[in-house]
Amino acid sequence: EVQLVESGGGLVQPGGSLRLSCAASGFTFSSYEMNWVRQAPGKGLEWVSYISSSGSTIYYADSVKGRFTISRDNAKNSLYLQMNSLRAEDTAVYYCARISMVAKGYYYYYMDVWGKGTTVTVSS
Amino acid sequence: DIQLTQSPSFLSASVGDRVTITCRASQGISSYLAWYQQKPGKAPKLLIYAASTLQSGVPSRFSGSGSGTEFTLTISSLQPEDFATYYCQQLNSYPPWTFGQGTKVEIK
Numbered sequence: 588e589v590q591l592v593e594s595g596g597g598l599v600q601p602g603g604s605l606r607l608s609c610a611a612s613g614f615t616f617s618s619y620e621m622n623w624v625r626q627a628p629g630k631g632l633e634w635v636s637y638i639s640s641s642g643s644t645i646y647y648a649d650s651v652k653g654r655f656t657i658s659r660d661n662a663k664n665s666l667y668l669q670m671n672s673l674r675a676e677d678t679a680v681y682y683c684a685r686i687s688m689v690a691k692g693y694y695y696y697y698m699d700v701w702g703k704g705t706t707v708t709v710s711s
Numbered sequence: 712d713i714q715l716t717q718s719p720s721f722l723s724a725s726v727g728d729r730v731t732i733t734c735r736a737s738q739g740i741s742s743y744l745a746w747y748q749q750k751p752g753k754a755p756k757l758l759i760y761a762a763s764t765l766q767s768g769v770p771s772r773f774s775g776s777g778s779g780t781e782f783t784l785t786i787s788s789l790q791p792e793d794f795a796t797y798y799c800q801q802l803n804s805y806p807p808w809t810f811g812q813g814t815k816v817e818i819k
Contacts, residue, residue, distance in 0.1 A: 622806075624755075632747075632755065632798055632810040646806035649712075682754055689761065696802040697745045697760035704754055 589613035589700050591683050596705030603673050603709070609666040609683030609702055617661035620686040622698070623668050625679035625707075635681070636668065651677075673709045680704040713737055713801050717811035723819045730786040732814045734799035739779045743803040746775055746784045749813075750795045758797075759784065794818055 595607040609621070623635040636657040637646040645657055656669040666683050685700040714737040724730050734744065742762035747755040757766045759775035762782055772787040786793055799811040 622808075631813045632749075632800075634800075634806065634808045634810065637806045637808070648807055684755075689764070691761060691764075693741070695743060695761035695764075696808075697757055697766075698747075698755075698800075699757045699760075699766065701754035701756070 589685075591685065591700055591702035593681065593683055593702040593705035596681065596707045598708045598710065599673055600711050601674060601709055604669070604671045605673065605707060607668040607670065607681055607683075607705060607707070609668075611664045611666065611685075614685070614700075616659075616664040620696075621659065621666045622684055622686060623657065623666075624682045624684055624698070624701075625677075626682070626704075627676070627679045630679075633679075637686070638666070670707070673707075675709050678707060678709045680706050712807050713740060713803060713809055715799055715801055715809055715811040717797075717799060717814050720812060720814060722814060722816050724789050724816060725819045726789055726791055728789045728819075730789050730793075730816060732784045732797055732799075732816075734777075734782045734784070734811050736780045736782075736801055740801045740803040742778045743801055744775075744777070744782050745800045745802060746773075747798045747800065748793075748795045749798065755798065789816070791818075 590612045592610045622637040638657045654672045658667045682704045683702045684698040687699045688696045716735045744762045746759040749755040763775045796813045796815045
């Protein structure tokens with residue numbers, strides 16, 4: 588079964604750090620680009636960060652640039668998000684999601700597998 | 712960054728109704744658009760990608776159309792399990808890949 592399982596969430600004080608993990612199974616993790624998406628309580632979805640299959644290409648949302656670091660370990664089938672200098676507005680459920688693509692003249696991307704999410708609460 | 716605006720933000724409908732949700736992009740994105748369904752407390756579920764391609768396993772009552780800056784998600788006959796929040800997402804070239812603000816579909 589294709590599966591993504593996030594872990595590492597919790598309660599942290601403003602200015603603190605947290606490292607999220609996402610364990611992949613049921614597919615060849617090293618062949619897929621991955622990303623993190625978050626959802627603040629009662630709000631919509633916000634794309635956070637992207638990493639290529641090899642880890643050589645990375646992008647971040649402006650809201651987390653300079654504070655968050657995405658990485659992956661293909662030997663361990665795992666994706667990570669190191670979150671530093673956390674703020675109250677980073678409080679959210681964090682999802683990891685697999686990126687797939689289809690070639691139809693051009694390459695079309697989509698997020699077809701999602702984890703159940705891990706909750707991060709930033710509060711004093 | 713490309714902005715996506717969904718309308719309406721809230722929709723009240725009955726079982727059996729035909730429902731249409733619109734997503735407008737702030738600049739042309741060809742067909743680089745996906746639609747997701749999210750139920751309370753659950754992760755989003757992919758419905759449509761490349762604007763009009765139905766994801767495997769998704770019922771055929773869901774369909775997507777559009778290109779450029781205007782897109783629609785249509786549910787041909789609303790079922791009880793379709794009451795949820797729907798999001799569009801643009802995946803044009805490289806990130807950032809923004810989402811629309813969501814459309815909540817509730818029972819009338």
